[in-house]
Amino acid sequence: MTEAHVILHTQGLSKQFQGFRAVGSVDLRVVEGTVHALVGPNGAGKTTLFNLLTGFLKPSAGRIVFDGHNVTSAPPERIARLGIARSFQVTTLFPQMSAREHAELALQAGTGLSRQWWRSEKRMRRFTPRALELLDEVGLAALAEQPSGSLPYGRKRSLELALAIALDPKLLLLDEPTAGMGLEDVDRTVALIDRIRAGRTVVMVEHNMSVVGSLADTVTVLQRGDVLAEGPYDEVRSDPRVVEAYLGA
Numbered sequence: 001m002t003e004a005h006v007i008l009h010t011q012g013l014s015k016q017f018q019g020f021r022a023v024g025s026v027d028l029r030v031v032e033g034t035v036h037a038l039v040g041p042n043g044a045g046k047t048t049l050f051n052l053l054t055g056f057l058k059p060s061a062g063r064i065v066f067d068g069h070n071v072t073s074a075p076p077e078r079i080a081r082l083g084i085a086r087s088f089q090v091t092t093l094f095p096q097m098s099a100r101e102h103a104e105l106a107l108q109a110g111t112g113l114s115r116q117w118w119r120s121e122k123r124m125r126r127f128t129p130r131a132l133e134l135l136d137e138v139g140l141a142a143l144a145e146q147p148s149g150s151l152p153y154g155r156k157r158s159l160e161l162a163l164a165i166a167l168d169p170k171l172l173l174l175d176e177p178t179a180g181m182g183l184e185d186v187d188r189t190v191a192l193i194d195r196i197r198a199g200r201t202v203v204m205v206e207h208n209m210s211v212v213g214s215l216a217d218t219v220t221v222l223q224r225g226d227v228l229a230e231g232p233y234d235e236v237r238s239d240p241r242v243v244e245a246y247l248g249a
């Protein structure tokens with residue numbers, strides 16, 4: 001039997017804000033190739049944990065190892081270069097720019113070229129074929145030339161997923177990928193995540209338990225900054241502590 005490869009490992013990871021413990025002492029082991037969901041009530045520390053993993057916040061204590069690299073307190077650019085990408089919950093698109101232009105911009109970001117450089121339309125065209133492939137992957141081929149501001153909400157979220165996978169990250173962090181969506185968009189997004197997870201590892205903050213049940217191999221439940229329970233969805237869902245703390249209704 002081969003042992004599962006842990007691609008992301010935190011040990012005693014904690015973050016305090018002026019003495020307030022937002023993340024307690026979290027030991028997280030994310031196995032390569034899996035979808036790992038982080039759930040928990042508001043204020044449980046999920047966003048803070050994401051910010052620690054991506055280098056947007058520096059931990060108060062503990063260690064983060066990603067793919068064999070100690071990335072504790074590493075700057076966001078280094079973490080991104082090592083292969084962690086994040087999709088945000090809040091939309092960060094430029095409304096006048098088309099879906100294709102967003103994808104081209106995301107692709108050129110990986111080349112380390114200057115801002116001046118990407119302003120040259122002709123040079124950006126080098127990225128067009130891959131940009132269109134990327135949009136096709138998330139079901140946006142027909143909407144490639146539309147200004148992103150005119151896309152329906154669910155499609156904007158798909159575009160954000162495309163941008164997050166543009167540089168082919170090893171680990172994809174998804175912050176509430178189905179938040180605010182109607183049933184149809186939720187189903188489409190679940191199918192989409194199921195497709196783009198191939199060959200990747202996904203850590204996902206998600207409130208919708210049916211989405212968690214459909215996608216996640218492992219679920220970690222956080223409560224007030226600590227891990228309350230961890231395991232396969234069915235096991236965690238029926239854990240009495242979890243039922244009481246979060247899934248009760």
Ligand code: ADP
Binds near residue numbers: 049
């Ligand atoms: P979740 O994403 O699970 O809702 P958060 O990580 O956003 O939880 O927040 C965890 C706790 O840390 C909350 O009580 C929140 O108020 C607090 N918190 C988050 N960010 C800050 C900050 N920058 N300064 C002070 N307190 C914060």
